Amino acid sequence: MKNNYDSIAGYYDVLSRMVFFRAQVKAQIDQLHAIPANSTVLIAGGGTGWILEEIAKIHPSGLTITYIEISSKMLDLSKKREVKSNAVTFIHSAMEDFKTNFSYDVLITAFFFDNFSADHVEIVFNQLNKLLKKDGIWLFADFYYTRQSGKRWQWLLLQTMYLFFSKISSVEAKSLVNTEHLFREKDYLSLKEAFYYSGFIKTIIYQKMT
Template sequence: MPQLPDSGFTRVASFYDALARLVYGSALEQAQGALLPFLPRQARVLVIGGGSGWLLEQLLVTGKQLEILYLDAAPAMLERAQKRYRAFGQAHACRVSFRLGTEQALQPQEQFDVIFTPFLLDLFPPLRLRRLMSRLSAALAYQGLWLFADFWPVRQPPPWWQRQLARSMYLFFGLISGIKAKQFPSYGRHFSALGFQEKYSRAFFRGMVQAKVLQRPMPSVPECA
């Protein structure tokens, strides 16, 4: 069977969470958690690249009425998320569906109030990233929220230790998971090209990680003469 695109994280599913905590402590989880208060009380939410399901559990305990599509390209990650969901023992007001695939698995008519990209966008080289973000933008309702948590160094150029850590990370995941990117993307340029405006930002892990809320405003309506 041919390998699904972007499915290389299946190879690291059994130890990815432990490795992330070993290197970054709780910073990656803190960055994602900082975005949860921005979720509307009721919303259609796309989580793409959510991995083994930690974020899904956090969405369930918000007490909000969310219709969640959990989309992941790595079969082993999706299986782990489904297992965590089945084992979740608390009452919640969310409806959850799981889907295997990339952004290409989204249906043309599907629209979301919130798109959550947790440590996903750093994995792709510029051309692939532009296509990915363009497709996600098309699936986001106007005035919808893009919740972004990822490696985005505040200081530019980044300090030496952040550059070295990034090189090591890209080398490791390039060899193990087939990641094509070699450096952190120019996220700001991509978001600006799509018309998004930043509404919130907070830095973690000494400025190497950022959590951001971005929104594309409604197009202006010309006034009648």
């Protein structure tokens, strides 16, 4: 199965911290203040679920969270997290296979789109866009590299990551796809941008305007 991290679920977080220290963690935590109280939240590709505990520190109750993860082992780890009084529904599914008539106040996609090829990215983006309410908040975090401004070590690290994960987790992407034009085309407003790990990680808090 493509983009499935079952084989490294047990040590994925350790591996991430060995390479990026706490940069990926801090990048995501810094965005969580944008989640409104008593909101509905969809987390796509949540991994081991540590983000649920961080969310619960800010909102110990009142949130209705849909947690979608393609890896069954990642999902098992997520179910053990302390979510306090928030209501969390765990769904074992690829995001592109998830179907619902429900809509959400908040979407969270952290290091998610880097798994997909260019054609697939747009399909998944459009699906998520339809699930977000007008004026809803989209918390986006991912690796960032451009040929114009990127550094060689960033390019080399990306190539190493994609080679590793293509073998271990059948990640379909071969290179990092820029998604910012998709948000512009759908009239999203960028409320806040931040960079981490010497500019290799970028976060954006978007608001859906139409």
